[in-house]
Amino acid sequence: MEKKAFQDYYTEDHSHCYGCGRLNSLGLQIKSYWDGDETVTVFHPQACHTAMPGYVYGGLMASIIDCHCTGSAAAAAYRAEGRAMDTEPPLRFVTASLHVDYLRPTPIGGELEVRGKIIEIKGRKVVVAATLSANGEVCVKGQVVAVKVPEKLG
């Protein structure tokens, strides 16, 4: 039995996101998991996700990093409270800022692995750093400042 991804715990209202919503049939539907103290997602770009021929589109990678990090922020907030992700009240985060450094062109054709590290949890804010690798080589680094959605919107 496959373990559930962070995004599988999102409430229905939070499951339409183009990047990570399980109910968005046209979206990317990324799935993020814990791997020890890091978080991980794996994504297979389609042929259309091209920058220049042979390389992955930067905006796609920014999108994956964004959704993976907000998901990681939610998972980290539950963990910090000693709660499972299916307990109430739900915790959900949105992006306040996104920074991405493209270190080298990212080859298209294989899978991309994004790993997240929780840098800081403070009040409503969680900071997550990410690396994106292709063929075991880090091609992109990112950082997301995620902010907890107020309960009335959550």
Add this chain to the structure above:
Amino acid sequence: MEKKAFQDYYTEDHSHCYGCGRLNSLGLQIKSYWDGDETVTVFHPQACHTAMPGYVYGGLMASIIDCHCTGSAAAAAYRAEGRAMDTEPPLRFVTASLHVDYLRPTPIGGELEVRGKIIEIKGRKVVVAATLSANGEVCVKGQVVAVKVPEKLG
């Protein structure tokens, strides 16, 4: 007769980008133009480009800002050399870094306007700042450091 967009001058090799390639039928195909000393693009998100219901997906806005700013960097580099965009050799830029601040949720349904300002042109590097507005209100700010593609790849 409609004036040509920056992206309409890209060589065929640079016209497959998911964000701005005129030859990528599945992509966003953004089109950027000069408006005085600023650059502008207008984009209509589709229903699938949702974050939470009613709001635009942040990764889409990061993608539009990214491609608009690399296009603006190219246009600015031609202008700095006193050349038209259809003259040789071609100038084309890729993203070294992308920073996006999400100031408020961006309502979905209307058009998004992204405006770029050239902050710096120095050697192979061009820095472009961008604002993204919906209904006349700035919802997102971005900054891109773009780097000229070496001629052998251009």
